[in-house]
Amino acid sequence: MSTIVKKIAPFYNLAIFYITVSVILRIVLLFHPITQSHFGVLDVLKIFTFGIVSDFFVFVIASAFLWIYLLFLSDSKYYKPWGYLIFAGLVALLGYVSFCNTILNEYGGVLPEIGISFVALKTVLFGALLFLPKYHHKLRLALFSITLFIFVLCIIQNAVSEFFFWNEFGVKYNFIAVDYLVYTNTVIGNIMESYPVVPLFIGIGIAALLSTYIIVKKSKVYLNNLPTFTEKLMITGGYAVLFLISLAAIPFLAKQEKSQNVFTNELQANGVYRFYLAFMNSELDYFKFYNTLPENEALALLQKQIPDLTGNTTTRQITGKGAEIHKNVVLITVESLSAEFMKLYGNEQGITPFLDSLAGQSLMFTNLYATGNRTVRGLEAVTLSLPPTAGESVVKRKDNKDKFSTGYVFKQKGYTVKYLYGGDAFFDNMQDFFGGNGYDIVDKKVFTPEEITFQNIWGVCDEDLFKKAIKVMNEEAKENKPFFNHIMTVSNHRPFTYPENRIDIPANSKQREGGVKYTDFAMKQFFNNAKKQPWFNNTIFVIVADHCASSSGKTELPVDKYRIPAMIYAPGFVAPSRHTVLMSQIDVMPTLMGMLNFSYQSKFFGQDVFQSDYKPRAFMATYQDLGFIKDNVMTIISPVKKVKQFSLTLDPKAGVGEEFQLYYEQKPIEKIRQDLVNESVSYYQTASYLLKNHLYQQK
Incomplete structure (x- = not known):
């Protein structure tokens, strides 16, 4: 050596x-x-x-x-007299931090104890080496x-x-x-x-x-x-x-x-x-890190995509085509339900038998993409109808209250509005977000011991959550007011544990397939129970995934990893059909409001996809890569002012219907289509501008 x-x-x-x-x-x-x-x-x-x-x-x-x-x-620091002087200094310091009001006490918490422990340990060890x-x-x-x-x-x-x-x-x-x-x-x-x-x-x-x-x-x-x-x-x-x-x-x-x-x-x-x-970089300033357009150009481009915008915001008047229909609405966001789990999209494992059957009785949106790869992105999308912006979801931000939201529109229409979650809503800042936007919150904290038959770290099992939801809705129905309830499931999440003897996949196997199939089972039980309630025939059920189970792939935004199922089920009101037009998770609730003939002043970026002026497109993002799909081209804008585009060429899977094909070959485009880049920027820049300047508020 x-x-x-x-x-x-x-x-x-x-x-x-x-x-x-x-x-x-x-x-x-x-x-x-x-x-x-x-x-x-x-x-x-x-x-x-x-x-x-x-x-x-x-x-x-x-x-x-x-x-x-x-x-x-x-070795020299232990020689006389230096060793004794240093030890005396350490003893004095230990006495000071133990009995005097130090800066550590100003910060409070466990910091004083940590400081005392550290000095004490150092003093004891130095003394042992010295003596x-x-x-x-x-x-x-x-x-x-x-x-x-x-x-x-x-x-x-x-x-x-x-x-x-x-x-x-x-x-x-x-x-x-x-x-x-x-x-x-x-x-x-x-x-x-x-x-x-x-x-x-x-x-x-x-x-x-x-x-x-x-x-x-x-x-x-x-x-x-x-x-x-x-x-x-x-x-x-x-x-x-x-x-x-x-x-x-x-x-x-x-x-x-x-x-x-x-x-x-x-x-x-x-x-x-x-x-x-x-x-x-938990918060990314769009205007610092991404491509931008002059504000008037961005708004002009956006007005071509979303008609009737007024001023420098997305405010516009939505007018229903007939008398408003005030049916109850139950929105169920399903944890990690990738489209590829369903039989319609080519899955052969039979892990969503109930949802597969329900799809045939519902209006199904077959070509819909999640905005992100985390639950808070899905919640943001269906609650705010807003494209995903750089950095953290609005749900997790400090400025997340009093936004123009789905719940706000329903409250204007006389609905009671609730968010139901099987876990602790403190997680992912959900309690702060939904509570700050006018939702009453029902989470694990209000479950009685008798209402909990099984739970893991994420919360109570989906069966318990849905049973609680039935109780909540039975009470709401007594108020003679329509209700809007947003339910978030938890069981399809690692560790994938659930009650025994519910499905044919052992509960101790801890497999993704088990988590998916158990959630599907719990939903079947919920709907069987709901059909027995007097409010069922006056209720619309919206079912959509929050995001896919995985988002990794060969490119920053692999499109198959963002495709999610979504359907609207209301026997006697919504006829079973398939809507195959490209759309985004942010369009789900504005589309439902259109079906209810709601008239309201909207700030939503999401649109009613059944309107003749709707232009098909979809959004998807990580915390820094912002994607935009249109004309079979994926445009990705990223820090620092980077732009990539990929052509999307269908890679068909045998035995799967055309509207349910998931997989695309994503080939880099050398000659960038600037028109699509500008459209992408117009959406993401404007969304960032409105949030930054507090213009996406209720009023």
């Missing part, structure tokens, strides 16, 4: 370990079933070359605390080993976390991972119920212990011959230079993630840096 390596042995050995773990992780993800792509030799070279270099620079930044720890490792010189080297080795173990454990734990995140979403850390930090209790509960946590943690612990043993063994040379003060200055100077280089190199390497194959970009990326970017 060279002299230089000996002087930086802990850093060197941990860096090798981190890069090795990252390479292994990339190999595993490369061959993961969700990675549905072909990689050429250049793709593989890019993934591993750029990836390894990026990993090294990220490690340099992340190891700053290790360098500080190593910098203060010395027990006979055990000095053994104590130092133990502390050194514990320090390295913490770093090793973090590295392994991060790799395992990246694997499971990829397993769920098909990408490295993104906006969702940041959300998971906010809703730690729910997320940890989900992990506990979804995976064999005890064996997993034991395995991680064993791997960390074995790896630490090897790294400590290779790094003991550093403890046996600590660098001198002069050597530490030189090494620290070198590290400082490397640290500054890393600060510039990491974002530069991230900009090289520009392959047409999204999986190549994801595998090349460093997960830790991706998490940092997502954390820092």
